[in-house]
Amino acid sequence: MTRTEERLADALQASAGRVRDDRLRPLSQREPGPGREPGPGREPGLGPEPGLGPESRPRTTWRGWLVPLAAATAVALVIGLALVVTGGGRPDAGGPAAGHGRTAATTGLPRFYAQLTGTNPVDSTVVIRSVTTGEVVASASLPPQAGWSMLADAMAAAPDGRTFYVAYTAIHAGTAQTRIYRFGFGGTTLNLIKGGVIPGSASVGLLGSMAVAPDGTKLALTVATPGHDGDGPGSTDELAVIDLPTGIRTTWQGGLDRPGRALLIQDVSWRADGRSLVFLALWCNPAAALVLCADAAVPVAARAAEVRALAVASGGGLLDRGAVLMSQQSTAYVIAHAVAGPGPGGLTLVLLTGRTTTAGSWPVVIVERVTARSGLRAAVDYRLAARNPSQQPHDVELGADPSGQHLLLTLDRPSGFLFGRIGQGKLHPLPVSLPHYGHSITAW
Amino acid sequence: MSDSRLAPCSTVAELFRDHHGELVRLAVLMVGDVPTAEDVVQDVYTRLHSRAHQHQHQPEDPLPYVRAAVLNGCRSALRRRGVARRVTLVHRASQRHDGTLASAESEVILSEERRQVLAALARLPRRRREVLVLRYYLGLSEAEIAAVLGISPGTVKSTAARGLAALARDLGETQ
Numbered sequence: 001m002t003r004t005e006e007r008l009a010d011a012l013q014a015s016a017g018r019v020r021d022d023r024l025r026p027l028s029q030r031e032p033g034p035g036r037e038p039g040p041g042r043e044p045g046l047g048p049e050p051g052l053g054p055e056s057r058p059r060t061t062w063r064g065w066l067v068p069l070a071a072a073t074a075v076a077l078v079i080g081l082a083l084v085v086t087g088g089g090r091p092d093a094g095g096p097a098a099g100h101g102r103t104a105a106t107t108g109l110p111r112f113y114a115q116l117t118g119t120n121p122v123d124s125t126v127v128i129r130s131v132t133t134g135e136v137v138a139s140a141s142l143p144p145q146a147g148w149s150m151l152a153d154a155m156a157a158a159p160d161g162r163t164f165y166v167a168y169t170a171i172h173a174g175t176a177q178t179r180i181y182r183f184g185f186g187g188t189t190l191n192l193i194k195g196g197v198i199p200g201s202a203s204v205g206l207l208g209s210m211a212v213a214p215d216g217t218k219l220a221l222t223v224a225t226p227g228h229d230g231d232g233p234g235s236t237d238e239l240a241v242i243d244l245p246t247g248i249r250t251t252w253q254g255g256l257d258r259p260g261r262a263l264l265i266q267d268v269s270w271r272a273d274g275r276s277l278v279f280l281a282l283w284c285n286p287a288a289a290l291v292l293c294a295d296a297a298v299p300v301a302a303r304a305a306e307v308r309a310l311a312v313a314s315g316g317g318l319l320d321r322g323a324v325l326m327s328q329q330s331t332a333y334v335i336a337h338a339v340a341g342p343g344p345g346g347l348t349l350v351l352l353t354g355r356t357t358t359a360g361s362w363p364v365v366i367v368e369r370v371t372a373r374s375g376l377r378a379a380v381d382y383r384l385a386a387r388n389p390s391q392q393p394h395d396v397e398l399g400a401d402p403s404g405q406h407l408l409l410t411l412d413r414p415s416g417f418l419f420g421r422i423g424q425g426k427l428h429p430l431p432v433s434l435p436h437y438g439h440s441i442t443a444w
Numbered sequence: 445m446s447d448s449r450l451a452p453c454s455t456v457a458e459l460f461r462d463h464h465g466e467l468v469r470l471a472v473l474m475v476g477d478v479p480t481a482e483d484v485v486q487d488v489y490t491r492l493h494s495r496a497h498q499h500q501h502q503p504e505d506p507l508p509y510v511r512a513a514v515l516n517g518c519r520s521a522l523r524r525r526g527v528a529r530r531v532t533l534v535h536r537a538s539q540r541h542d543g544t545l546a547s548a549e550s551e552v553i554l555s556e557e558r559r560q561v562l563a564a565l566a567r568l569p570r571r572r573r574e575v576l577v578l579r580y581y582l583g584l585s586e587a588e589i590a591a592v593l594g595i596s597p598g599t600v601k602s603t604a605a606r607g608l609a610a611l612a613r614d615l616g617e618t619q
Contacts, residue, residue: 004612005580011561012581016469018478025482027460027489031559111460358491359509360516389594394516414571414594 080091104130107403109421112137113430113444114164114183116152124188126155126166126183131421131444134431140183140190148172150179155443156210156219159402164443166190167210167220176200180210180219180242195247198240209267212402214274217244222265222279223251237263239279239319241312252310255318258283261304265319269339269404276322277310278340278349304328307338307372318381323373325349330375333366337398342405347372350407352382352398361392367407367422381407382422390414401444408444456492459506460485466582473577474518476566484517508591511582515574515592545578564614571595572607579604 001009114128117139128138142150148170156165163184170179178198183188210221223238238253256263261283268279283304297364309322326349328335333353341350348369355364365384370377386392393411400407409427411418420429460467461518464485471481488510565573571593578589586597593600 002608002612004615004617007557007561007615008565008576008608008611009580011565012473012577014555014558016473016581017564019465019469019472019481021465024464025486027464027486071532304560358488359513360488360491360520389512392594394519416571 004021039372096307107401107405109406109423110157110161110401110444112161113408113442114155114157114166115432115442116155116166126152126164128162128164128183128185129430129432131430138183138185140180140188142168142190145170152441153178154210154221155441156212157443158212159214159403161215161401161444163216165193165210165212165235166441178221178223180221193219193242193247195242195249198249209269211269211277212264213270214272214402218242218274219244219269220270220312222268236265239265239268239277239310241277250312250316252314252316252319252321255320256281256283256308258304261285267337267339269400270402271309271340272342272404275312277312278325278338279308279310280335280338281306281308281319303334305335307335309372325372326351326370326375327406331370333364336403338397339398339400340404341369341400342403343369343371343378348378350398350400350404352396354396357392361389361394362396362411363387363392363395365396365411367398367409380425382409382425382427384411384427393418399443406444408442410442455506456489459510460489463507463510467510470511470577470582471514472517474515474574474580475521477561480521481518484514484521488513502609508588511578511592512594519570560615561611564611567614568607568610572603572610575603576607576611 017189018064037289086137109131111131112128113131114126117125117127125141126137127140129136145219149169149172150168152168153165158164163182165180165182167178167180170177177200180193180196180198182193183190189306210219212219221240222236222243223240224236224334238251238255240251242249264282264284266280266282268277270276271278285303306324307326307327308319308324310319314321325347326335331351331353332405333354333355335351337352341348351366351368353366353368353372354362357360359365362384363386366380367382368377369379369381373393384393391413393413395410395412397412398407399410407422408430409418409420409422411427418427418429420427422428467488468478468481470480471484475481475484492510492513549582565576568576574593575589578592580583584592586600589600592599595603
């Protein structure tokens with residue numbers, strides 16, 4: 001052994017020596033919560049190699065309403081086929097609305113994306129890069145923070161594609177607050193937005209998200225409210241919308257409580273009409289480690305998921321002021337991420353689903369468009385079926401541009417990050433990959 | 445990594461009974477604090493136990509699979525716990541001092557020299573860190589590490605060499 005090896009082995013042994021067998025927290029076999037019971041064919045990851053064989057999504061319960069819906073779909077398909085044959089409505093096969101008889105207005109591929117630089121999210125700077133070349137076209141740093149430690153959490157792009165927002169958790173002497181900054185091509189400093197300081201809150205991003213409204217005038221974000229209802233640390237159970245011109249913040253909290261469960265809101269996005277939000281609500285069995293609950297690999301009995309709408313015009317209040325758009329029961333695979341996508345009536349959802357193993361890796365990852373409420377698949381944007389463990393991500397993240405049409409996918413694999421845009425069924429890596437501090441804080 | 449390597453319930457319980465401490469220690473070396481490490485191992489145990497009864501295939505040695513599951517849990521915890529840690533800073537700092545807020549580097553049991561080594565280890569890219577911990581804490585062979593991480597033995601070898609070289613540079617040593 002070299003001197004380095006000896007020192008390393010010694011330090012590891014000493015550090016591990018802090019764990020004493022007689023003080024270990026006993027392992028417990030938790031009882032399944034009141035949600036879905038695990039069972040053959042129901043639990044993701046237990047099917048016959050899903051994704052590695054013919055594409056299938058087993059439906060485990062009979063739904064009578066599928067019959068008239070199927071008939072309606074058949075009629076729509078015939079009409080759609082006729083339009084295609086006559087050239088009257090050719091869908092963009094690679095576009096987000098493929099599979100629909102009518103497509104939403106398409107937006108061009110974003111030309112720029114924003115990204116944190118450095119190897120640590122603390123006190124890092126942000127850059128704006130060209131999507132095609134990776135060249136840095138602008139960069140901005142935080143202004144001096146006088147003793148505050150700044151940890152980047154989340155990023156969002158404005159519809160103009162040239163303005164970005166980044167949220168930091170600011171920590172000083174045991175207190176924390178969220179601070180939101182704007183940056184773009186014009187300057188070299190991040191500018192605090194009006195109403196961009198949320199005292200007493202932390203962690204917009206790692207368990208939640210942030211999104212700019214289609215008209216660019218509002219910013220929606222998830223907010224962690226520590227200790228709310230005793231649900232422990234890291235519970236992101238509040239939504240806020242900041243009116244960007246005035247800085248006025250409107251909040252929604254409560255109304256979705258379930259006995260014995262902690263609520264986590266993981267994703268927030270805007271519907272195309274700008275009048276409502278879409279968010280992914282997770283109810284976690286507190287017996288499970290809450291910080292891990294957001295991972296889709298936890299047993300389904302410990303994690304219930306719903307994609308919900310929230311009417312912004314409700315002016316704050318409870319989170320239940322909107323419909324359930326999709327629930328975990330509607331799909332055989334776990335819902336890891338959900339964002340609003342374009343489509344007829346703005347009712348298409350972009351879901352990141354997949355199959356997880358008990359080891360927490362993802363042999364199957366699917367990005368698909370589904371029709372809200374029915375859960376019927378409209379299109380599959382991307383599908384990964386990885387037999388090789390080194391290619392199986394242990395974490396997956398999905399981001400979208402403000403239109404919801406163009407998707408960024410991050411796969412964190414043993415062999416490294418794979419970070420790129422989805423197009424025509426493939427993942428096209430962006431020129432510059434993510435820094436390796438384990439977070440995907442980027443936007444376009 | 446196929447789930448067919450899962451052990452039946454009894455084997456899962458026995459495996460965790462026999463290796464609980466080792467798995468928590470492995471997790472501690474990756475995430476830096478005991479409560480999070482215990483959460484990770486508990487989470488893996490729950491996952492394995494809840495699914496084990498549905499598998500017929502009995503593996504000869506499920507331990508590499510379990511170690512891989514713990515490492516995956518650690519990676520997720522490292523991503524997620526930043527949130528919990530920050531919230532904890534605000535609300536629980538005064539309530540407990542059991543290691544939740546403490547990093548490996550801050551433990552009084554560690555000498556300054558050991559802290560330097562661990563700090564240098566923490567600065568390494570994740571895979572190099574994992575390889576070195578599996579090699580120099582658990583004493584696994586290259587083949588065993590390859591099985592846990594799902595990479596080739598050759599990659600293990602090169603990763604370990606690069607990791608040690610970087611560690612030596614960081615510590616101001618010459619190899």
